[in-house]
Amino acid sequence: MKVIVTVLPKTTVLDPQGAATAEAMKHLGLESVRGVRVGKSIQFEAQGADEAKLHEIARDLLSNPVMEDYKLEILP
Amino acid sequence: MRFAVIRFPGSNCDQDCVLALESFEGVEASYVWHKDESLEGFDAVVLPGGFSYGDYLRCGAIARFSPIMKAVRGAAADGKLVIGICNGFQILCESRLLPGALIRNRDLHFLCRHVFMRVESAESSFTGAGEKGAVWNIPIAHGEGAYCAAPEVLEEIEKRGQVLLRYCGAGGEVGEETNPNGSVGNIAGIRNLEGNVFGLMPHPERACEAGLGSTDGRFIFQSMIQAFRKTGATKTGEEAA
Numbered sequence: 001m002k003v004i005v006t007v008l009p010k011t012t013v014l015d016p017q018g019a020a021t022a023e024a025m026k027h028l029g030l031e032s033v034r035g036v037r038v039g040k041s042i043q044f045e046a047q048g049a050d051e052a053k054l055h056e057i058a059r060d061l062l063s064n065p066v067m068e069d070y071k072l073e074i075l076p
Numbered sequence: 077m078r079f080a081v082i083r084f085p086g087s088n089c090d091q092d093c094v095l096a097l098e099s100f101e102g103v104e105a106s107y108v109w110h111k112d113e114s115l116e117g118f119d120a121v122v123l124p125g126g127f128s129y130g131d132y133l134r135c136g137a138i139a140r141f142s143p144i145m146k147a148v149r150g151a152a153a154d155g156k157l158v159i160g161i162c163n164g165f166q167i168l169c170e171s172r173l174l175p176g177a178l179i180r181n182r183d184l185h186f187l188c189r190h191v192f193m194r195v196e197s198a199e200s201s202f203t204g205a206g207e208k209g210a211v212w213n214i215p216i217a218h219g220e221g222a223y224c225a226a227p228e229v230l231e232e233i234e235k236r237g238q239v240l241l242r243y244c245g246a247g248g249e250v251g252e253e254t255n256p257n258g259s260v261g262n263i264a265g266i267r268n269l270e271g272n273v274f275g276l277m278p279h280p281e282r283a284c285e286a287g288l289g290s291t292d293g294r295f296i297f298q299s300m301i302q303a304f305r306k307t308g309a310t311k312t313g314e315e316a317a
Contacts, residue, residue, distance in 0.1 A: 009179070013224055014258065016184050061141070064134055064170065066177040067224060 002075040003046055003054060007063045008039035039068070077304050079105040080118040082148070082164075084139045089125035089161065089281060096281040096293065097122070100301055110142040119304055120157040121148055123164025125217070125279060135178060135220045136166035145171060157201055157300050158273045162218055165265075165275030174268055174275045175233060176225030178218075182258025186219040190289060191256050193264045193278060194244040196237070200267055201303035202274040203240050205295045211248045212241070212292035214278040216256060221277040223259035223266075233266055241265035241276055 009015040017038040025033045042062050046054070054072055063070040081093045090107060097105035105122075108115065115121060128139035139145070145167075152158050152173055160168035168174045181187060195203050195210045206212070225233070233239060241264040245254040255262045257277070265276030280293030 012226075013179065014182065014222070016180050016182055016258070020184060061137065062133065064137065064177055066169070066175075066226070067179055 001046065001049070003044050003049070004073040004075065005042045005058045005062050006039065006071045006073070007042070007058075007068050008037045008070075009068055011035075011037070013067045077103050077120065077301055078118045079103065079120050079122055080108045080115050081105055081122045081124055082110060082144055083107050083124075084110045084126070084128035084142060084167075086128045086130055087124050087126035087163070089163075089279065092279075092281040093122050093124045093161070096284040097297060099284060100294075100297060103297075103301060108144060110139070110144045113143050113147055115144075115147040115151050115156075118151070118156070120159070120300055121151050123148070123158070123160040123167050124281075125162030125164060128163055128167065131163075131220075134166075134170065135163060136168075136170040139163075139167045140170040149173065152268075152273050155270070155272050157304065159202065159296070159300065160273075160275040161279055161281065162216075162221070162277055165277055166220065168273060168275045173273050174266060175229050175238075176223055176266070178220050178277070179222045179224055180220050181218070181222055181256075186217075187221070187256055188215070188217040189256075190215045190283075191264075191278065192244050192246055192248075192254070193241040194248045194250060196239050196242055199237075200240055200271060200274070200299070202265075202267060202296055202299050205298040205302055209248065210295075211244060211246065212283075212295065213290040214280055214283045214293050215289075216278050217282075218257070218277055221257045221259070223261075223263040223277075225260065230260060234261065236269060238266045238269065239263055240267055240274065241278070 018036040022036040094105040243262040280296040283290040283293030
């Protein structure tokens with residue numbers, strides 16, 4: 001199966017990359033842009049992996065819960 | 077007193093740390109490879125600056141799982157002094173040995189310059205050789221040095237006096253205009269509750285010789301040496317037994 005983990009900075013944490021990107025988007029004419037967050041996507045394959053193990057890895061290694069939230073997607 | 081300076085792949089301030097430490101009388105400093113598993117015989121541990129594992133994923137995120145970190149956690153639990161400088165501070169936060177996290181600098185730039193910081197407390201094993209309110213001049217060199225923590229965590233570390241250093245102006249004034257990287261509360265360095273683990277973004281090892289522009293970094297290493305010689309151990313926080 002294929003796993004996609006999306007990691008984004010928490011909305012309560014300052015995201016200077018998101019703020020800078022939002023400014024550039026405004027310059028390109030998207031005046032209404034709001035809430036830009038810049039994060040990362042980590043994709044991998046893991047046959048028959050246990051979902052609890054995947055969450056553990058997403059929480060402990062792929063993201064830092066102090067400043068980030070993650071979303072785990074498991075595709076067949 | 078024997079210091080272990082941990083080398084991760086990508087550490088680059090390890091030699092500076094060893095040189096600075098060995099300039100103190102009676103101090104020995106040795107490199108310890110991150111794949112080693114023991115810190116036996118060492119009295120204190122330095123996690124030096126650099127770009128461990130290329131800062132992949134997040135700064136310090138992969139170093140946290142290096143074999144030596146189990147021994148570092150053990151040394152911390154035993155009350156030995158552990159100091160993390162720059163990337164070492166990031167590793168300590170990722171390892172949860174210190175609260176909070178270091179994120180991208182407010183203005184996105186990598187900052188490499190001398191800054192001032194105010195000593196918030198001299199009642200610690202890392203600032204005891206200095207004086208409360210003193211202003212130190214020590215360089216920073218980082219891209220991800222903005223300290224952040226959840227509001228309730230911040231309140232707790234402030235209340236318990238865990239903030240040892242705050243970025244300030246030459247006269248000691250703390251404010252947004254004297255905050256180089258966007259750290260909350262101008263925080264430059266914090267200790268753990270027990271008082272034996274300390275992390276800071278500035279590089280004291282780069283401020284140990286007059287020819288480098290400042291010798292204020294010596295206060296930090298001197299404090300550790302004094303604390304060790306005074307008690308043999310090192311817990312000075314309010315939770316110390």
